[in-house]
Amino acid sequence: MGVPLYQTKAEFFRTLGHPARIRILELLAERDHAVHELLEQIAIEPSNLSQQLAVLRRTSLVVSRREGVAVVYSISVPEVRDLLLSARRILVGLAETRSDFEDELMVPDRR
Amino acid sequence: MGVPLYQTKAEFFRTLGHPARIRILELLAERDHAVHELLEQIAIEPSNLSQQLAVLRRTSLVVSRREGVAVVYSISVPEVRDLLLSARRILVGLAETRSDFEDELMVPDRR
DNA sequence: TCACGACATGAAAACTTCTTCAATTCATGT
DNA sequence: ACATGAATTGAAGAAGTTTTCATGTCGTGA
Structure with missing residues (x-):
């Protein structure tokens, strides 16, 4: 239902x-x-x-x-606090992934 | 920035x-x-x-x-799993709150 | 090489959501 | 009773999203 x-x-x-x-x-x-x-x-x-x-x-x-x-x-709903924290962790993680990637691009090509 | x-x-x-x-x-x-x-x-x-x-x-x-x-x-991003679980908890909580409220309405008025 | 199945893309139409404005409500102080 | 400050509401246009359709790409096997 x-x-x-x-x-x-x-x-x-x-x-x-x-x-x-x-x-x-x-x-x-x-x-x-x-x-x-x-x-x-x-x-x-x-x-x-x-x-x-x-x-x-x-x-x-x-x-x-x-x-x-x-x-x-x-x-x-107090649990919303956890949710917002959880979201922040994910976003920080994503941001790091991206800047790692940008760092890679910065490094002179070694292939 | x-x-x-x-x-x-x-x-x-x-x-x-x-x-x-x-x-x-x-x-x-x-x-x-x-x-x-x-x-x-x-x-x-x-x-x-x-x-x-x-x-x-x-x-x-x-x-x-x-x-x-x-x-x-x-x-x-594996943490998304936690987020989805967190959301489910909140929604279940909200649903309960509402049906509690509905229950109240069902109870004959005692005021 | 050709055809096919599996996906992706771009663009237009259909639909939702956001923002803003004017009008309204509701308590309080005069 | 009236004016005021605090907040809400309804409605309309602007902005954004979703769906659909036609077309395109990419591997694989004939």
Whole structure:
């Protein structure tokens, strides 16, 4: 029944596939933030930020609560931290592979 | 210098954000596969599969080699396995949260 | 050399997602 | 009651991605 898991996974990764949403999650991984605090850190228009927060809310990756005049967001799935770390490791690995390759190109041809 | 890390991360996740590409990576995580073998498992047109493989090649997540008449693909970054597992855990967690919530709705209101 | 099967490529059409703008909501202070 | 600051929403156009189709390449075997 229901949607195949690989489809759900793809949707999940697509949710993470936007620079603003990554930044939001990284900031929320540190600590809860009000929207205006996020706005200070991320250089986008308020309504764009709201749209991106809405995407994250829809997938239940974050939740919001009102605190007086401000709306505060927090990560609802702590494991996302591991995922972001995991991704960073992979990217660093890939970057190294590429620069090794570039180094090779730098070395005078010995064949 | 260069592209900010959160941008690179977003691109990386976007690469994973497609059902066919997830399936490809899952199959390759098991063992190397020739294109025609992938084609048996994944219900898409050959040229579409090729396009998706090209996306994965561009980001260096997979590499291909020719073996006689076939082209064989393999995962070039083993850590991707962990990432896929990590994602599954998160998704299972989210699914549970939601069905807990549905359960709550099922329980007669006691307030 | 020719034909064939296995893949890859380029380009156009179809589809999604992003960004932006104007309008709206909702709490708070006056 | 009204004005204000904080955030959200809906809608439209711009930008990006996916799918498909026709064509091209590369080995292998006849």
